[in-house]
Amino acid sequence: MAKYRQVADQLKADIASGEYGPGAQLPTEPELGERFGVSRTTVREAIGTLSDEGLVTIEHGRGVFVTPPKVVKRLDSRDRLSRARRQENKGAFLAEADKQGFTPSSSVRIAFEPAQDFGEVLGIDPEDEVCVRDRVQRADGKPVQLAVSRLPREITRGTVLEEVTTGPGGAYARIEEMGYELTHFEEIVGGGMATAAERAMLGEQVRAVLRVRRIAYAGEKAVEVNDMVMPADQYELRYSFPAD
Template structure:
């Protein structure tokens, strides 16, 4: 990208002018997702400013969540286009039949490449809030599946699913790779036809661990979605606790007026 110049007659401080020019380059697409920002040294030399000024300009973009710093590599543009999450469509059975989980369906609709990492599977008693939704006893173990989702290599979401152990045993739910269509496809194969989902959505600031794993800049909020899946017998078969990078998502709902 071509860097602009500072307007010394402008009331805005130099770091704000530099940040505005970098932001405009991102908005125009001159700097795309995954592109590296000009370094502090490059900004210092081009604009003839002190290191602190260059650093403040980059920090301005980090605080907005537009860029993320990677240790030893530099500062990179975050995913600029949101992952549109259409709640009324993402759990449709046709996606599972095609071997796609909900996140894969979201990513394909948004035109981004999805990946999953940090997959962990364990068995332990559920936290109280989860136990109440699953209607299991305090001493009952559940299968816990934790993972992180990325779009174009950028972390956008972390999710932890809790499944009653009697439903997960003997299925690929207890394996790291749950297979085509994910957890819900395996539950339906085991005879638990899904009927409905409930979701509770809140917004908050992330914990230190969430900031690190989602590579969030200072001041960047997260969305939390607590979802319960029910089968046709009315049994809660899974609770999923999700933390989403707020700037990466648009939550879209199509609600019938009847």
């Protein structure tokens, strides 16, 4: 077996055995090289695999640390998006913050573009304009989610939906006030590795991400498509559905 795998396996065992507890700093790369009788390059390759698996967190200039157990954000979309929540004046992200006890904040960038590929899912012409709401959502100041909403401009034109702040109950409450009564949501869940751009926003240590596309419907009409990206190790999505 390759040396770097042997080193990785030994380090994993040491972490599992508690020799390096949560948050503990591992020996430096040169120290590990000497201990295992391998070059620093090989040690780095071993540490890289541990980092990929999320076992350790590498901090430039500081050291390598055993990743403490994550506080997982559990999202039950159906509850979180319920009309009841909106009537409590809570948007989806605020409802989540409320339940999990973190301080939410977000920055929003608004733009208007041709719908292009999104025309198909929204049921509009590719050249019709959409309102793009590009958000970075933070928990206690740390970015935890990227979300890009697109809404047909025929719905948003001249409304607060084209402003940074959408007001109590969030965007969905405003959409319903426009006369589009939301009937159901569809969520399409995928995953993958974070791109360099996503890591720049969510944190360089982020590896795997969950990608969720939520489509909000008013009857047969799709009124919003929201593409979200979140670090996989920080989220759990929960869905319930009947057996028949």
